[in-house]
Amino acid sequence: MTDANPLLADSLLPDFAAIRPDHVVPAMEQAIAAHRAAVAHATTQAGDDFDTVVLASERAEFDLARAWAPVGHLASVADTPALREAHAQGQAMMTAYLMEAGQNHDHYAAIEKVAARKDFPILSPDKKRAVDLALRGFRLAGVALEGEARQRFLDIGVELSDLSVKFSNAVLDATEAWSEHITDEDALAGVPDSDKAILAAYAREKGLPGWLVTLRQPSVQAIMLHAQDRALRARVYRANATRASDMAEDRSFDNGERIERIMALRHEAAAILDFSDSAAHSLETKMAQDAQEALSFLDDLAVRARPMAERELDEARQFAREHLGLDSLEAWDMPYVAETMRRILHGVDQEAMKPYFPLPCVLAGTEALIERLFDVRLRRRDDISLWHADALYYDLVDRDGTILAGVYLDLFARAGKRGGAWMDVCRSRFRDGNRFHLPVAFLTTNFAPPAGGRPSLLTHNDVVTLFHEFGHVLHHILSEIDLPSIGGISGVEWDAVELPSQFMENFAWDKATLIGLSGHVDTGEALPADLFDRLLAARQFQAGLALLRQVEFATFDLLLHRDYAPASGARVNETLAAVRSAVAVMQPPAWNRFAHAFSLIFAGGYAAGYYSYLWAELLSADAFDLFAQGDEGRGADFRREILAAGASRTAAENFRAFAGRSPEIEALLRSKGLLTA
Ligand SMILES: [Zn+2]
Structure with missing residues (x-):
């Protein structure tokens, strides 16, 4: 190649306009080779101090991510046949390489030596934490195992990933059949x-x-x-x-035996790593201490939500009888009855609200909110190389004008852009000796583009989405941690990583904030208070029933993994029946085989982790409630103890540092209208 490859440039930001599909494969070849060499160098050096081994590893990671992040981003927002092809090749190279790197026993041994040094206890807490998390990652991947156990663990991993593909394929095939x-x-x-x-x-x-x-x-x-x-x-x-069950008309897709095998292998893998069960294995990287803590939380929720759920069910029965002529309420009536009630009693027309949320207004309101909460400003830049005319770039600046970070926004739907909304990392914050890299994030959404001479008009859901993704962005860009592996969202426990995003979402349901940022596109008029009230009532409609359903799934998932015993097998139907009789206010038919298509826990990453949805809501509702109580310093506390601290401490420590206590359940119940006052 004659010209320099922009993906390998050591620049603050990628030169997006200069990146071509034919840059991808050569860049990744070089970046992967450089990573391999850097790790080898770090692990075979005479030195076993932190900088020689761990800091060098962080640098290798940083450089590899710097090359790959823009490629992944472009493939998602500026797809072309040539780029798709190049991205697929790069992806295959990365997948193979990450597998290799994750199993590097020499690397593990070198980091262990750092941890065994006499001066390890006097290293800074951040450095010790980075070492601990790196070692934990290797141990959980089986790298610390020796001989037969190591081989067996790897074989289980291969079989489980094959089973997970077969499980989801059976669900897809049964769906199509x-x-x-x-x-x-x-x-x-x-x-x-x-x-x-x-x-x-x-x-x-x-x-x-x-x-x-x-x-x-x-x-x-x-x-x-x-x-x-x-x-x-x-x-x-x-x-x-x-x-995909034994109760289907066509039983050829039955996932029953696959579930048995998956549960047996998960149990065996956990045992090889010295865990009592696969729930304990899963919770090792989560904020909840153990299955019991998560189960107690779920039990508590169920008990508190039950009276409301029973009332909601009675109302639904009465409505069905009086308005729909249904004398009994069966499982297949419930969604229909609920939807009819929602339409008649809580009709909220998202389309009709759109004129109150023109994008420029919403963005200005979001910027003002961020400034009010965290004392930082977003400042638009026009001199940055971008991939599309719709994309924007902002500096995040401190009160004194110091640039702290950057964020790219790409908000409108268009051809060649993947659907949905997400946050992604462009660059991590990294202090590497004399060199200092600022954190930079991508925020992508698919809002309706401006049309007919009017700006883009958002639904309320869009506003919620924007706030959610900004929460992730702020977590990344307000990091004050110098090591990438424990800064921002990196290394944060799975069940706590949605805390900042859901926390920010709450402001889209906060009357003063939402009305404050609204402004009718034609008249400038703020969102009428009664429209807001209806929106809120619709949100809380049948919240008790919805909560109990989530508790049911989450409890089932935890018990299934915690109580597995080789002698009795998975006991899927028995466990589900027991959970339902304890939790549900309306029993589904005995032939319901919901678990056989529960891909999230059997084929996705949610094994013994489904409770995380509710757990993160608990944290975010509780944190938001502390704001709602009107203490002015709360934003600074949240920024310092949670956003800036990242994974330098456990999520539980971060939360306690912020709130002065452990999370409490009342705020979550209040947010769902399940608790008055
Ligand atoms: Zn999220």
Whole structure:
């Protein structure tokens, strides 16, 4: 190559405009080789001090991420056939290499030597923490094992990843295998036109006239929420709730034996690493101390939510009887009844609210909120190399004008951009001897672009999304930790990493904040208070029932993993039945086989971790409540003890440093309207 590869440039920011697809593979070849050489150098040196081994490893990681992060980002926001191809090649190289690096026994041994040195106890807490987390990562990956145990552990990993693919494929195949062809439109009475268009498209895919009801999510939603035909709802419910199970019409996708095998292997892997069970293994990297702490939290929630859930169920029964002529309320009636109640009693038209949230207003409001909370300002820059005309770049500056960090915003949907919203790391904060790298983040959303001479208009959901992702961004860019592996979101416990994002979300439900940032696109008028009140009531509609459902899934997941014993097997149905009789206010039919399609815990990363959703809500609601109590210094506390501290301490220590106590459950209940006052 004649010109310099921009992906390898040692610059503060990537030169996005200069990056071409043909830069990717050569850059990654070089970056991976450099990482391999740097780690080898760090582990074979005579020195076994922190800088020689650990700081050098952090530097190697930083350099590798610096080359790869812009590629991953571009593949998500500026897709072209050539880039997609280059990204896929780079991705394959990275996956293979990370596997190799993660199993590097010499690297592990070298870091262990650092930890064994006499001066280790007097290193700074951050350095010790980085060493501890690195060693833990290697141990959990089986690198510390010797001989047969090590081989067995690796074999289990391979078999589990194969099973996880087969589990999700069985769910997908079972989803595709069932359908019901409808030619009489009356059978779809109640289903909105937009949903019917989706069902018609499914029919066209198969060369059929009319509509095809399938088990794909939009179809299940459309029928369960809207179809007046009760028998149709019952058929869809049954087909959906027995997917990939022994209760399905077609049993060839049954995941039952796979679940048994997955649970047995997880238990064995945990035992090899000296854990009592696979829940303990999973919780090793989480904030909750052990399964019991998470289970107690869930039990407490269930007990507190139950009276409200029972009241909500009574109301639904009464509504179904009086307005829908249903004398009994079956599992396949519940979503339909709830949706009808929601529409009639709490109708909130997201479209009608959009004029109150023009993007420029919302952005200005967000900037003001961030300044008010954390005493930092976002300052727009126009001299930065970007990948698209829609993209923006901001410096984050301190009160005295010092630049602390940077953030890219790319907010509008367009062709070649992946859907959804996310935050990603561009650069980590890193103090490497005399060199200092500022943290930089990407914030990406898919809002409707400006049209008809008007700015982009956001729904309230969009505002919530923007605040959520800004929470992740702030966690990254307000880091004050010098080592990348324990700064910002890096190294933070799985069940605590959503604390800043959900914390920020709360402000989109805060009356003063939301009304304050609103401004009607034509009149400038603020969002009327009664519209806000309706929005809030809709949010809390059937919150008790929804909470109990989450508690049910989370408890099932924890008990299944904690109580597994080789002699008795996984006991999926027994465990689910026991949890339901303890938690649920409405018992699903005995043939419901929800677990057989629960890919998040059997094929995804949520094993003994589903409770994390509720746990993070607990933390964020509690933290937000401390703000709502009006103490002025709270923003500075949150910034210092949680955002700036990252993973330099445990999440539990961060929370206690911020709140002065451990998390308490009342704020979560209050946010769901389950507790008055
Ligand atoms: Zn998030």
